[in-house]
Amino acid sequence: MLYREAGQFKTDYAADQQLFPIRQDRFAIIALFVIAFVGVPLAALMPGLSGAIDFNYWFNGVLIPFLIFSLAALGLNILTGYAGLLSLGTGAFMAVGAFAAYNFELRVPGMPMLLSFALAGCVAAAVGIVFGLPSLRIRGFYLAVATLAAQFFVVWALTKFSWFSNYSTSGVITAQKIVVFGYAVDTPVERYLLILAIVCVMALAAKNMVRGAVGRAWMAVRDMDVAAEVVGIPIMKTKLLAFAVSSFYCGVAGALYAFAYLGTVEPAGFELDLSFRILFMIIIGGAGSILGSFLGAAFIVLLPIFLDLSANAIERSFGLALPSGLVSNLTLIIFGALIVFFLAVEPLGLARLWQIAKEKLRLWPFPH
């Protein structure tokens, strides 16, 4: 009853096409923004609470990785979920972003941080276009394996050519301090706010893109590219644009991953594992859904933490010390089993569950 669009009349096309056409959605989004931008930082600054909860851990260990992975998942979702081009090279594009931002900061004096993030995204987009070229000829799993070429080549090149890492051993880079408009972004709260702002802007941009002509072209290509071509959608432009936009998102995510999350990264940190994790996020969250990218990222970031915590709790309550190998293997088993379970129960991901919940909410608490 509370969540109903009945009575919300649209009188012009602009109103009909807005990002969140249902009023309750708009309130929810605004509330979410207020909580994320104001509520969370204020809570962290409150002296009483910060004694009870370890906010540094929450920011560094949970919220910051969640936001960064959401951004990367968003990028992959544009490519795989919307344009239907399966990619296993996400880690490589993130690596390109991270190393490009590092080099812009290092080699261009007085480079504004945000500009170098954006340029890093552009460099990643260029690399994405190059490795996206095969998608014009091949598709499906053949394409997925072809993107692996990007994955291995980029990591190899970043390790081998030490110019990229300013001649450090084994390609390890230490990201520069983040300075935005002369203001040093240092504490976890500040970094959180910076990432949050970037992610919000880019997520809204993505949502805007996928409802417009570009997004519709992507979806048409995804659903059947021959048919899309017949109705006059330029296949080459559409596919390469998907690669470029997706890699841009992944590149910015990679730059943030290096600058605002880890601080010190090496090419080996962007291995295939990372690509798979991000692919899991969009599959579990829901391919072809902006919200799904966030839900999936939350799930994949939180699950290992949760498993770890429960292992600790079991150890403490039974007073036994589990061997570390056992715990990590059990985590692996549970992770694998959960993925299969999720796919079997809801192949369309968490976003679909949310959709079902919304349909139920329309009537709730009445039966009809």
Add this chain to the structure above:
Amino acid sequence: MQFFFEVLIGGLLAGVMYSLVALGFVLIYKASGVFNFAQGSMVFFAALTTVGFVSMGAPLWAAAGLALAVMALLALATERVVLRPLVNQPQITLFMATIGLSFFIDGVAQLAWGANVRALDLGIADEPIDWLMDHTGLNISKFDLVASGIAAGLVTLLAVFFNRTRTGRALRAVADDHQAALAVGISLQRIWVIVWMTAGFVALVTGLLWGARNGVQFALTFLALKALPVLILGGFESITGAIVGGLIVGASEKLAEVYIGPHVGGGIESWFPYVLALAFLLVRPEGLFGERRIDRV
């Protein structure tokens, strides 16, 4: 020139080993359309299980037999728990499920048998063949030759199985058209179990050969990554493709490492096969022996 041949033959023999891994992929893809990322983990699991039974005192043949039984059980469980609930899902969903499956198998394997590197002795010496060394000066390992012999035998066996037996014909029917196969009374579930069992058997043979060569260790799971360029080169649906692709990848990878590697800093083995396969795909998008797709609106 002699050095060139030595590298070439070494590469071809290594390629045979890649083909074995690729073969496991092809079997499952052909019959069920599942791109089974867990094949590498199955190789690891099979080898580790064999070594585990050997270390418990079983003779090698009995341990291998027991491992085969375990792989058969795994196939049954996979069909029941992973494939059956995911019938009719898009291929990418099934692919993701097999990645989940590979995590699961990795975890179970290490939980059951420990994560240490273990040696596996098949009783075949890994030393150069004297006769060849004396007459031509080529340094070729006896082990490699035996391994390719086994691979050839395995492929022949599979070819006979696919072409000459009732079950093999049913397998090919399912690969051709699921619905038509169901309509003539072929049990899809039974076929899937058989296919996964066969893939498990191939994984066991692969695991034993690779394990004897490099030790049974977690790195065996990365074999899947070695097999992927072989697959796209040869085509996902073709056993011949897996063999030819493996040979091409093995030979070109070793030659590239020796002749191009030094100029760009070495270590190009990790990506060269992929780039090669990519170049191939630009000419033939369905691989060398893959089925040509016809697009219809």
